[in-house]
Amino acid sequence: MAGTPNLLVFREDLRLADNPALDAAINDGRPLICIFVYDRVSHAPWNAGGARQWWLHHSLIALSGDIEKAGGRLYVFQGQQNEIVADLVNRYQINRVFWNRRYAPYQIDEDKHLKNQLNDAGVHVTTCNGRLLFEPWTFKTGSGGPYRVFTPFWKALRSRGKVRPILPTATNFSPNVEGLKADCIENLGLLPQGYNWAKNFPTNWTPGEKGAKVRLRQFLDAAVLNYKDGRNRPDKTGTSGLSPHLQHGEISPVQIWHAVADRVAAGDIPDHQAETFLSEIAWREFSYVLLYDNPNMIDQEIRHQFKKFPWNYDEGHFEAWKNGRTGYPIVDAGMRQLWQTGWMHNRVRMIVASFLVKHLLIDWRQGMSWFWDTLVDADIAANTASWQWVAGCGADAAPYFRIFNPMTQGQKFDPNGDYIRKFVPELSGLPLKYLNTPWEAPSNVLDNCGLSLPRDYPLPIVDHKFARKRALESYAQIKS
Ligand SMILES: Cc1cc2nc3c(=O)[nH]c(=O)nc-3n(C[C@H](O)[C@H](O)[C@H](O)COP(=O)(O)OP(=O)(O)OC[C@H]3O[C@@H](n4cnc5c(N)ncnc54)[C@H](O)[C@@H]3O)c2cc1C
Known part of the structure; x- marks a missing residue:
């Protein structure tokens, strides 16, 4: 490799087109080392969850292939970004480092620290908005x-x-760096170990640019x-x-x-x-x-009065919610869609989140953490803002007293019952009239479709009217 190379750190910008940091690095004209650092410890509990790890694995393979086609190589490392960058800068006498900015408070701290460290060592850092x-x-x-x-x-x-305007796709990468050893993507251990809960993901998604x-x-x-x-x-x-x-x-x-x-x-x-x-x-x-x-919103309510909310954690209820076995078909369909695809429709995210925090009175942070682990799109800003929105404790939040009725939500937004039938197949034989309220189906209707409750599908884990009243009373406690 001729001349002192530049360094580009890929993070949450796994693409070659319209990538401002990459564009700036390539236009600088020097040979370029492209790296990705997988850090599995520094940001606990905000390290990528299981579903996002699955995505990352495939996305890195796609990016690495695209860079190779354009004559370069993606060097993948495991460890702490700041240590690995500092080491490379020393070893290759790098004068310029490029990256696109990240916005979670812990990421801002990490990146600021790295930038200061590099600047102190006389290294020029270019940061861009690519997100x-x-x-x-x-x-x-x-x-x-x-x-x-x-x-x-x-x-x-x-x-x-x-x-x-959109920036051009990067095409001209530098060839391999002599002597630079990196990890291979397979070694990052991003795919499920043991039981393959992601087996259906590839039929739903094609990660990569x-x-x-x-x-x-x-x-x-x-x-x-x-x-x-x-x-x-x-x-x-x-x-x-x-x-x-x-x-x-x-x-x-x-x-x-x-x-x-x-x-x-x-x-x-x-x-x-x-x-x-x-x-x-x-x-x-x-x-x-x-x-x-509001950097604290990742785990603290924007509306301070919610700090005193009387949450009521019940392990059995939380497990039923996670596994799609609450006895409310639209809630269970959503939670099973999440298991099967790593994604859930926005309307159903609102219904299941409301059910958790209002019907079950389980702290929004518990739901947010489950989403963090299971969503392929888990996003620190959208996930926390949306959970706080549903719980009523965020900015511009849905009023707490607006409590979704899971039966009418199901009837309104899944009017033919196709969504419930797809993800809760044991109910697929039920007539539409009872699809959102299987516990109301007369025994002859259940017999006709070979269904026995709770043998084949659970009864509601909480009564809707009771839960609604209890949620409103709990809210009244913090309001006063
Ligand atoms: C409890 C809860 C948790 C959520 N967690 C996440 C999350 O971790 N990551 C995430 O990307 N979205 C989250 N959302 C927002 C929304 O559900 C998803 O962005 C949307 O379902 C993604 O599907 P789509 O790409 O088909 O959306 P589309 O309807 O096609 O929207 C296009 C894009 O707009 C953005 N968007 C849409 N709705 C929202 C929203 N309400 N808030 C912020 N951005 C939005 C997304 O980037 C989305 O890809 C959450 C919503 C709720 C109610």
Whole structure:
């Protein structure tokens, strides 16, 4: 390798297109060492959960293959990012290091520390925004305070003018670095050990930059045309399924934004459908703004009065919820979709989360941790903001007293029962009338479909009316 090389650290930006740090590093003209560091300990309890590890494994293989095709190599390491970077900088007399920024408080601390350490050693560090449309600290209300409500935030984002242009795909990588030994992706141990709970994931997902592009194109060709209504229907493909790709940075919100704008300009997508979809992308941005302004929200309520909420942990109830055996079919369908695919429809995420914190009075942090471990799209900002939103303790949160009725939610958003039948197959023979309330089915109806309760499917673990009343009473305690 001729000349002193530059160093690029891939993290949550596993793509070659529209990657600002990579673009800057390549344009700098020196040979480039590209690395990824897998750290399995430093950020406990926020290390990647099981489902995201599965995704990361495949995403790294895809990225590494793409870099090799473009003449380079991805060097993968295990350990602490800051130690590994410092070591490489010393060994190869590196003068310039590049990365895209991350936004969780513990990541900001780690990266600040590394930047100071490198700067002190005379190394120039270039950091870029490769994850968001706009930096979270650039949003302030008219009075200079932080945003807490989505609608004014969305208006502010919309009135910003143009999103930056898409950057070109990196094509020219440097060949192998002599003597540099790294790990192979298989050695990171990211795939399930023992029982393969991820066996159905590959039929649902194609991790990697190409998979993300295909997903976006399919969405823009079809589901976006009816997104406003379709996004609420878990029984249909009404949303983009882009969340795990966004989480791993295989596609950027900038690419999505421009792809939508181009289709609108061409007259392919009606304005109002595009607007609704872009507002969801803005919810993601809003979550990051909330996180930046409230770094403690990863495990503490934004609304302080909820610190005194009388949560009531019950191991049996929590296990029933995790395993999709609560006796409420729409809740169980959602929790089983999560097991089977590593993803859950947004409407159902709201229903199951509400059920956990309001019907069962289990602390939102327990639910959030389970999602963190099981979602392929687990995202520190969206996950914590959404759980706090549902629990009523976040910014711009759903009012606590609005308690979802799992039966009517199921009837409304899965009107033909297809979603429940798919994920709770033991109920598939039940007539639609009883699909959300199997315990109300007369014995002859149950007999006709060969179903016996609770032998084949559990009775509700908690009575809806009782749970509703108890939740409201618990809320009254902290309100006063
Ligand atoms: C309790 C709970 C936990 C959640 N945890 C996560 C999480 O860990 N990671 C995550 O990406 N989303 C999370 N969400 C938000 C939302 O459910 C998912 O983003 C969405 O279901 C992803 O599917 P999609 O890509 O098909 O969405 P689409 O409807 O196609 O939306 C496009 C993109 O917009 C963003 N988006 C959509 N809705 C939201 C939202 N409410 N908040 C923030 N961003 C949003 C996502 O990046 C999504 O990929 C959570 C929601 C709830 C209620």
